[in-house]
Structures are given as structure tokens and as C-alpha cells.
Amino acid sequence: MSELSAPSPSRRAIVALARPVSALSLAVFRIALGSLLGWDCWRFITYDRVWRYWVAPDLHFTYGGFGWISPLPEPWIHVAWLMVGVSAVFVMLGLFYRVAIVVLTVTFGYFFLLDKAEYLNHFYLVLLLLFLLCVLPAHRALSLDAWRHRGRMPTTVPYASVFVLRAQMEIMLVFAGVVKLTPDWLAGEPLGLWLKAQADLHAFGWMFAYDWVILVGTWGAIALHIVGAPLLLWQRTRLATFLVYALFHMANATFFNIGIFPWLAIAATTIFFVPNWPHLLARRILGLFETLPPLTPSATSGVPGAPLSPLTLAALAIYIAIQIGLPLRAWAFDSDVRWSGDGHRFSWRMRIYDRQAEGMFTVTADGQDWRVEPTDFLTERQAAKMLVRSDMVHQFAGHLANIWSGAGYSDVAVRATILKSLNGRPPQHFIDPDTDLTKVNVSPYAADEWVRTLEVPVWGVGDNRASTIQPVSAASGMPSSGSE
Numbered sequence: 001m002s003e004l005s006a007p008s009p010s011r012r013a014i015v016a017l018a019r020p021v022s023a024l025s026l027a028v029f030r031i032a033l034g035s036l037l038g039w040d041c042w043r044f045i046t047y048d049r050v051w052r053y054w055v056a057p058d059l060h061f062t063y064g065g066f067g068w069i070s071p072l073p074e075p076w077i078h079v080a081w082l083m084v085g086v087s088a089v090f091v092m093l094g095l096f097y098r099v100a101i102v103v104l105t106v107t108f109g110y111f112f113l114l115d116k117a118e119y120l121n122h123f124y125l126v127l128l129l130l131f132l133l134c135v136l137p138a139h140r141a142l143s144l145d146a147w148r149h150r151g152r153m154p155t156t157v158p159y160a161s162v163f164v165l166r167a168q169m170e171i172m173l174v175f176a177g178v179v180k181l182t183p184d185w186l187a188g189e190p191l192g193l194w195l196k197a198q199a200d201l202h203a204f205g206w207m208f209a210y211d212w213v214i215l216v217g218t219w220g221a222i223a224l225h226i227v228g229a230p231l232l233l234w235q236r237t238r239l240a241t242f243l244v245y246a247l248f249h250m251a252n253a254t255f256f257n258i259g260i261f262p263w264l265a266i267a268a269t270t271i272f273f274v275p276n277w278p279h280l281l282a283r284r285i286l287g288l289f290e291t292l293p294p295l296t297p298s299a300t301s302g303v304p305g306a307p308l309s310p311l312t313l314a315a316l317a318i319y320i321a322i323q324i325g326l327p328l329r330a331w332a333f334d335s336d337v338r339w340s341g342d343g344h345r346f347s348w349r350m351r352i353y354d355r356q357a358e359g360m361f362t363v364t365a366d367g368q369d370w371r372v373e374p375t376d377f378l379t380e381r382q383a384a385k386m387l388v389r390s391d392m393v394h395q396f397a398g399h400l401a402n403i404w405s406g407a408g409y410s411d412v413a414v415r416a417t418i419l420k421s422l423n424g425r426p427p428q429h430f431i432d433p434d435t436d437l438t439k440v441n442v443s444p445y446a447a448d449e450w451v452r453t454l455e456v457p458v459w460g461v462g463d464n465r466a467s468t469i470q471p472v473s474a475a476s477g478m479p480s481s482g483s484e
Helices: 009-018 024-046 049-055 076-093 097-114 121-133 144-148 159-178 191-197 205-209 211-226 235-255 261-272 277-286 310-332 380-386 390-406 464-468 472-476
Strands: 020-022 156-158 355-365 368-372 413-422
Touching: 009 159, 009 310, 020 159, 024 049, 024 076, 024 097, 024 121, 024 159, 024 261, 024 277, 049 076, 049 097, 076 097, 097 121, 121 159, 121 261, 156 159, 159 211, 159 261, 159 310, 191 205, 191 211, 205 211, 211 235, 235 261, 355 390, 380 390, 390 413
Parallel strands: none
Antiparallel strands: 020 156, 355 368, 355 413
């Protein structure tokens, strides 16, 4: 009889998601995210990136369906960016949190959508985390709002608030390992290319001359994500795994210029600890100096929380399904994503490619030909990004066609001659130079026939030919496109 009346696993999961837990871990995450975005906002202002990324370019590579979003004129675009920084500080302080987090999400999302040439995985992660914080009560602890409403605001949050952030991080970390299972990465590239270029800049740079060191790094990164991420869910291995992750991210911050991402990843990974870990840590530190009374259970310990609504549960399930589905879509294409770029964005392919290219476009109209250098219409940064991404090549070709058509020319055709190098390979044609790009489309579901296939399937750190190849960017003076 007792077995028949036992709640089902799904019922137990629903009850667990509603269980009240300490709001401290969520609050610490809020403070870290707000402070990092405030710092990043200041960095953009210091290095005049708002002007370089969104004011200087005449063309912006918009996302599908968001072509209506355009940069504000000066000085309003700088005011909008300042709103990002100010709202980030308000989020960090937990002051007027509900308004501040919405303002921060909208303004940051606006800049994210302005130009996909500026797409970075960590910007995408920030946007997702901000979206989640819009619906999470992250201001119930360690906030000025909690101080202003002391005694009237709960000090707990439903476990679902912590769970959804853990799920987001787990998905990101696991996929960051799975997508590294490529022939080149398993053979040590492009990590070897990057580290050997920095051998003289670091005290331990001499180690990068040994291929086995590079291979330990590439295989270790895969193991850390695919094996390490699940270990964060187990209490007995959580702290050790977190410390390894922290060392990994600090090493990335040392060797690569990737902004706030290493520190954001470390801060976000703390969400895997028990929700009251800041309190436990503070007690442990204070316990070194004085004797503390025994820790008493919280008044809400073991007390069931208010049931989550079916709408909340459905939204949680849909969000997680989307986050799993987006990275998986790359496997639906009959193409090599590292070369074609099909399904690359929103799939956590972080620093696993080195793609460099040089090229030019030919515009044909009314029996005349014009040779067009990308930098005639784009900034050097945009040109470097565009030349290695087929959808942006197609978008730029359409822009050129519109310019010539607007000038009164008819029967306009645009062709691209682009030589691209992936992970140090000899450059090869990226786009079919005979294809009129105005007559083809970018398929969202299948490989584009006008994108050439990769001729050399594997290029590893042990390939002796790698040292004889001059990178395309070195010959052209164009910056490396990097890896997003």
C-alpha cells in the first residue's frame, strides 16, 4: 500500500524544484555578473570600442529577422552603452533590481544584435544569464533592496532558481567539450598554433615546443568539460573539480585575450555549490579566529515551498530543451562546421578554430567589371570576420549588389575570390569563385553548394608542413579572425 502511495519521480522532482533554499549563492552570482559587466563596460569606453564596433562601420551584419535594429546616432549610442554600465552597477548592488535587470538585458541585447561580426560566445552566455535573472529573485540577499525592505522580503528562493542556472552552465560546459571532438583538435591544432606563437612571452613557454604538451592540453580540455562538468553535480568531487576549472580559466586568461569570460565562468560555476555556501565559507574563515556556536538548521529546512505553476514548469522545460537543441543543430548539416560555419553560432564552439582569409569581390554590371576590396566598405575587423563566414560573405555580396543597383546599373552580379586557411592549412578557395552570389541563398537547414569543401581533413600539431605555411593574415596584413 505504501509503495502504491509513494510519489512518482516526476512529482518528487516538482516538489524539489519548489523547495526553498538560501538565496545567498544566487546573490553572489548576481553581484559577480553585475560587477564584471560594469568592468567590461568601462573597458569598452577606455578603448573606444563603441565607436570602433558600432559607429565607424557603414555596414552592420544583422541577424536574420533583426535587420530593423540599427545603431543610434552619436552621442545617443554612447548614452545607451553607458546605460549598460549603470544598470550593471545597480544589478550588482541589488538596487531597484527588477527595473535594473530588465534595462541591462534590453540594452545589452540591443548591442549584441547590432552586428554579428561582433558575436562572441561569452556575450551570448551573458545574454542568456541576464535573461534568466530577469525572472529570478536574485535580490533577496546581499542587496540594497533587501536592506530597504528588511523583514518584508523572503531570504530564500525556490530551488528552481538555482537549478536553471546549474542546467545552463552544465549544458554550456558539456557542449564546450563535445564540440572539441574534431580531427584537428584531437591532433593538437589550433592550440599548438596559438601557444607556439607565444612561446617567448611566458616563463614556461619553452614547453610549447613539445607536441606532447600541446596534445595533453587539447585532450585535457575535452576531458575537463565532458567528464568534469558532470562531476560538478556530485558533492564529493565538486570542490576539486571547481579548483581545476578555476586554474583552467586563469590559464586561458593568461594566454588568450578573451575579456571577462574566464572570470565570468569561474563566478557562474560557484552556483554548483550548496545554496548557502557563502555562509558556510564565512563561518569557516571566522572559525579560524574564534569559537562559533554550532550551525543550526534553517527554519525553512525540510519545509516544502509553494508549488510552481504549470506555466513555470513548462517554461523551464522549454528553455532547457532549446538550449540543448541549438548546439545540436550543427550536426544536421551535411558539411564540416569548422570550415563552412554552418550552425557555428550559439553552439559553444569556443576557441577551437583559427580561420584566416584574404579575398576580393568582383561586381559585374552592364558589361563592366569592378574589383572591390572588402576594406573599401568595411572596417578591417569586419572584413577579417566576414571573409571566413559564408553567411556574411553572402550578406556583403548582397550589400554590394544594392549599391550598384542603387547607382542605376542593371543585371548586377557579385562574385567572391577568397583564399581561406583553417588551423594553419595551406590556403584554399572558400567560396566558388564562379558563383554569382546574388543568385543563391543561404540555407538555414542544409549545406550551401557554393561553399567549397575542405580539401585537407586533418591538420595536426605534428604535421611537419605546418611550419612551412605562411598564415594568410601575415601576407595580407589583416588581423586573424580568431575563433569567436
